[in-house]
Amino acid sequence: MTKISEKALWFKELSGDKPLVIAGPCSAETPDQVLEIAHAIKNMATIYRAGIWKPRTRPGGFEGVGAIGLKWLQQVKNDTGLLLATEVATAEHVDLALAHDIDLLWIGARTTVNPFAVQEIADALKGTDKMVFIKNPVNPDLSLWIGGFERLQNAGIKKLGFIHRGFSSYEKIKYRNKPEWQIPIDLQIRFPEIPLINDPSHITGNRDLIQQVAQKALDLNFDGLMIETHCTPDSAWSDAAQQVTPMQLGAVLSELVLRDISSHEDSYLHEMQRYRTRIDDIDTQILKLLKDRMQIADEIGLLKKAKNVSVLQPERWQEVLIKMKREGKENKLGEAFITSLFKAIHDESITRQDHIINRK
Numbered sequence: 001m002t003k004i005s006e007k008a009l010w011f012k013e014l015s016g017d018k019p020l021v022i023a024g025p026c027s028a029e030t031p032d033q034v035l036e037i038a039h040a041i042k043n044m045a046t047i048y049r050a051g052i053w054k055p056r057t058r059p060g061g062f063e064g065v066g067a068i069g070l071k072w073l074q075q076v077k078n079d080t081g082l083l084l085a086t087e088v089a090t091a092e093h094v095d096l097a098l099a100h101d102i103d104l105l106w107i108g109a110r111t112t113v114n115p116f117a118v119q120e121i122a123d124a125l126k127g128t129d130k131m132v133f134i135k136n137p138v139n140p141d142l143s144l145w146i147g148g149f150e151r152l153q154n155a156g157i158k159k160l161g162f163i164h165r166g167f168s169s170y171e172k173i174k175y176r177n178k179p180e181w182q183i184p185i186d187l188q189i190r191f192p193e194i195p196l197i198n199d200p201s202h203i204t205g206n207r208d209l210i211q212q213v214a215q216k217a218l219d220l221n222f223d224g225l226m227i228e229t230h231c232t233p234d235s236a237w238s239d240a241a242q243q244v245t246p247m248q249l250g251a252v253l254s255e256l257v258l259r260d261i262s263s264h265e266d267s268y269l270h271e272m273q274r275y276r277t278r279i280d281d282i283d284t285q286i287l288k289l290l291k292d293r294m295q296i297a298d299e300i301g302l303l304k305k306a307k308n309v310s311v312l313q314p315e316r317w318q319e320v321l322i323k324m325k326r327e328g329k330e331n332k333l334g335e336a337f338i339t340s341l342f343k344a345i346h347d348e349s350i351t352r353q354d355h356i357i358n359r360k
Helices: 009-015 031-041 068-080 091-099 115-125 142-154 182-190 200-204 207-219 246-255 266-307 314-330 335-358
Strands: 020-024 047-049 083-088 104-107 131-135 160-164 196-198 224-228
Touching: 009 020, 020 031, 031 047, 031 068, 031 246, 047 068, 068 083, 068 091, 083 091, 091 115, 104 115, 115 142, 131 142, 142 160, 142 182, 160 182, 182 196, 196 207, 200 207, 200 224, 207 224, 207 246, 266 335, 314 335
Parallel strands: 020 047, 020 224, 047 083, 083 104, 104 131, 131 160, 160 196, 196 224
Antiparallel strands: none
């Protein structure tokens, strides 16, 4: 079974044919805490992660122990042989991390949104052979994520990777950060050779949900997991709710199912082609129905123009959405899917009608 096909050679050598596991506390807190966790997970993880500098949205929170924590990480490497990873947000962080032989440096979501900061880090990393991973920006912007990657690539860094930690969302959802799975899927399609790691801790914000998100990531051909781990997570100095104990980490990893990317068995290929043909036919029907629907929306636009009526009809839109959610539920279709689908259809209808009404 091979999960890491078509990946860069350096990553294959690092991970073998299994997903890469990066684990450790959200924050380094004390020398004893850092070492205790490391010894507890040394047989489960390849890379030990710990936050040394912690970017916080508002002042007054714990912002990390600072450079002294890098010496604690060096002791981890000496005692356990684990590789080391930490987040960097400035050129100074980079210089200190390199001076303390940190093996993997990652750029956090808050830093990725700032091209100036990413460029500063890229310049500081020129000439290094360290692994450098970039997390997705806090907002769902694939171009911004790729732009950060390209700045690092242009700096001559060879061992590059992506970390998917989800995206901030104004709406209330069960996760801390919305996965927006299509964005990392699009990233994989564009950069199939670059490793993509999932961070279920930051996506969920809840240790009880980490298993299901980690499994979904592997089912989507992610190349590894970064899971925050703490011996006493409830007393952690940061992000307590999303950290697991070493025992819980072992349970999560042992329950993961690794699947083949594909199968070359004739029976599988035959059945898959049969299903895909049916899907292609249905997709064609969907497009035909959407075309018919938009033609009716255009006719409504002409009627509104003739009678000088505004494009947006909020009551009608709510009526449609409530009806479709109800019928979607009856047809075992998720509410979030139905909402997204009909919002897209409604947006397109509004755009077309607005063009008709304001056309001269």
